[in-house]
């Protein structure tokens with residue numbers, strides 16, 4: 001008997017019949033050729049999250065970002081009118097990378113009044129307009145008004161900055177995000193500014209890590225050694241079931257039920273969890289954040305643990321009931337490598353106990369994520385050997401099934417439209 | 420001799436030079452480079468003092484902690500950092516993560 005009711009069709013997967021229930025192939029994660037198709041069909045077409053507005057506090061604040069999956073390198077800046085804009089980070093003179101510090105291969109950030117090219121000193125204002133050419137008289141009729149920085153489509157939703165590399169995006173950002181995601185509007189992302197940020201390079205296809213955080217079926221098994229034995233044994237015995245799954249266009253959501261650690265026996269907990277009153281699910285003292293938007297915990301789960309909103313293609317916003325949130329982002333660098341960025345955001349601590357509880361939650365999060373990421377390399381190696389290529393996904397893995405289907409659909413749509 | 424910690428926490432002073440570290444990067448890598456005995460010693464000494472330390476620190480202005488108080492806070496963070504191997508894993512690294520690493524590039528201060 002399922003612990004939570006399933007949809008009338010009998011399963012979450014069958015509730016969305018376009019997904020099918022057949023075994024799946026992971027060829028989309030092991031082929032250099034498919035990755036090239038994915039870059040064109042997905043990463044050069046979808047709206048991609050690149051940062052938060054808090055990274056651009058003032059006029060002239062900027063950050064750069066290399067997005068290899070779109071063969072792009074951009075600079076995102078707050079212009080004189082206070083708008084967030086994005087440009088290709090390339091000088092119009094002879095193509096030098098415009099904004100960088102020390103190592104041009106690394107992303108950088110800062111504040112400036114204008115951008116000056118390090119090579120021959122051409123200057124651009126914060127709106128991207130070309131303002132100055134060194135020894136302009138030596139050139140042959142360069143009309144400065146025609147050679148501003150090349151713009152990239154850029155828009156902001158709920159403080160998250162997105163860019164789109166299509167010549168003309170097929171949808172506005174709002175249309176792309178759709179009703180399930182935009183119903184999160186009103187969540188106080190702007191107040192949760194205490195950030196723990198981590199990054200790492202993973203030797204696996206980006207979708208395998210999306211999959212790892214799209215299902216919690218693995219949690220009681222892969223993470224068993226994180227907890228006292230008694231807790232792990234009980235968790236493995238119970239298995240994992242989510243009370244709610246939801247798909248909306250290319251995006252997906254899972255809600256989980258809450259755990260009241262503070263009511264548990266001490267032998268189920270780690271001593272440091274009891275002392276700091278914190279752990280994997282966050283501080284036991286819930287941060288009071290006011291009224292929550294209707295899009296959060298849309299099925300009204302009680303007790304509710306978290307909502308993981310997985311935005312196509314490569315961005316996840318995971319909101320915990322205890323008043324904090326996590327983001328995950330997966331940036332492909334090849335068919336079998338990607339850069340992973342994970343951040344935990346809390347309301348800025350106002351006292352020691354809050355801060356210590358945040359530290360405990362952040363350290364715990366990292367230790368779990370280390371186990372997740374190490375496993376991916378083991379999976380990637382074996383998938384690439386290609387002796388076995390049919391794999392079974394259960395109903396708790398519906399979101400993995402959906403991600404791979406959406407990628408396939410986007411590739412087919414794009415290639416179909418060009419034929 | 421100069422001390423790093425407030426006088427009330429003189430009992431933890433022997434651990435201060437090694438473990439009063441301001442960044443997660445330093446704390447994590449010190450953990451990986453330490454033996455279980457070294458981490459057990461810190462844990463055994465500091466764990467019973469965590470609540471005392473929080474009570475002590477709570478009396479000070481959180482946004483303007485004096486240097487010795489900040490050191491004490493960093494020692495608390497290190498105690499959290501070593502609690503994972505000491506309480507459950509019996510090894511410095513979380514099991515089955517031989518080739519994985521995460522770089523912490525931003526964290527709240529203090």
Ligand code: FES
Nearest residue numbers: 091093094117120
């Ligand atoms: S390449 Fe930028 S000024 Fe020459």
Ligand SMILES: [Fe+2]
Nearest residue numbers: 212219368372
């Ligand atoms: Fe996990």
